Amino acid sequence: MSPTRAEPDVSFLLDHSSHVLRTRMAAALAEIGLTARMHCVLVHALEEERTQIQLAEIGDMDKTTMVVTVDALEAAGLAERKPSATDRRARVIAVTEKGAEVAKQSQRIVDGVHKAVLDAVPNEDREVFLRVMNGLVSGHLATPVETSQPARRARQSNK
Amino acid sequence: MSPTRAEPDVSFLLDHSSHVLRTRMAAALAEIGLTARMHCVLVHALEEERTQIQLAEIGDMDKTTMVVTVDALEAAGLAERKPSATDRRARVIAVTEKGAEVAKQSQRIVDGVHKAVLDAVPNEDREVFLRVMNGLVSGHLATPVETSQPARRARQSNK
DNA sequence: TATTGTTATACTCTATAACTATA
DNA sequence: TATAGTTATAGAGTATAACAATA
Structure with a gap:
């Protein structure tokens, strides 16, 4: 039996590929003035x-991050805050006509970047690749580990 | 021919899986007081x-980040800065005996976390998965896109 | 002149706290 | 009392600038 070998560096494979893809996506979307x-x-x-x-829940962002994002969309004339018809606390995000057009464009861009990745995967491996990734994301790598201490210490309350 | 469908969300697959794996690795290494x-x-x-x-080049970190990391290793008694024999500007990082033991432990931890991921991949798919990931990392997703503007604006020089 | 390593700190990102209006 | 959204800002991470020592 051959000696034990180090396991393949799955961390590097996932980190590096996701990082590069993220920079590529950011650059592609930046051309029409959007962030991911x-x-x-x-x-x-x-x-x-x-x-x-x-929307914050769907995009897995904090509500305060959402405020900034919606500010940017409003400033670009792509969306507007509208009062909700059913809850006067809440605001519905209404996409403008221009926003709808930009969304079509950006979806094409996103699809294009993703297609380029999949085109780089050999035909005969593509299905397995997607199956494995989907399996990991919904199984073994579905849920982030709860860090015992939060990402940031609770802020000093100085009342 | 069926209508065009959105491409699979490769960004999500890679981002999510790498993020979860990163939190898991951080938690596992934190048990022996190490960061990745x-x-x-x-x-x-x-x-x-x-x-x-x-070492900074290998780990793809800034030299100033390296300073902090080596500080932590020294504080934990795992490594020491030694003057280089050939370049009096440079410092060689010497791992202490305790550091060598901890490194063995941490490597076991890292391998264990990676093995758990691969064990979650069906036997018959594992080879293809690794082949595809290695292919992407050394091919289509090898190099990050150069952002035209740097991650941070140049700092104001106030001399 | 260029490079190693250091310190100090500015910049970005994100999330906590506190608040207002409403449920 | 709890929730939607907002503002202000603290905390963490990281990289730039400047510097001393040396090449």
Whole structure:
């Protein structure tokens, strides 16, 4: 029996590939003035009437991060905050006509970047690759480990 | 021919899986008081005599980040800065006896976390998965896109 | 002149706290 | 009392600038 070998460096493979893909996506979307977050919000706000909180959950961002993202979309004239018809606390994100057009463009861009990755995978391996990744993401690598201490210490309350 | 469908969300697959794996690795290494960076430096400093700059390149970190990492290793008694025999500007990172033991432990931890991931991949798919990931990392997703504007604006010089 | 390593700190990102309006 | 959204800002991470020592 051959000696024990180090396991393949799965961390490097996933970290590096996701990092490079992220820079590529950011660069591609930047050409039409969007960030990945703006694209995400735009697309999901188009699907149906959604409030900021709902969109924040979908995009896995904090509600305060959501505020910044919506500010950017409003400043670019791509979306508007509208009062919710059913909850006067909440604001629905309405995509403008221009926003809808940009969303179509950005979706094409995103699809293009993803297609380029998949085209780089040999035909006969593509299905297995996607199956394995989907399996990991919904199974063994579905849930982040809870860090015993939060990402940041609770802020000093100085009242 | 069926209508065009959105491409699989490769960004999500890679981002999510790498993020979860990263939290898991951080949690596992934290149990012996290491960060991933400390582990990385420890292991590569053990392989052969290396200076901070060389170790920084291997771990893809800034030299100032390297300073912090080596500070942590020294504080934990796992490594020491030694003057280089050939370049009086440079410092070689010497792993202590305790550091070497910890490195063995941390390597076992890292291998264990990686093995758990691969064990979650069906036997018959594992080889293809690794082949594809290695292919992407050394091919289509080898090099990050150069951001036209740097990650951070140049700092104001106030001399 | 260029490079190693250091210190100090500015910049970005993100999340906590506190608040207002409403449920 | 709890929740949606906002503002202000603290905390963490990281990289730039400047510097001393040396090449």
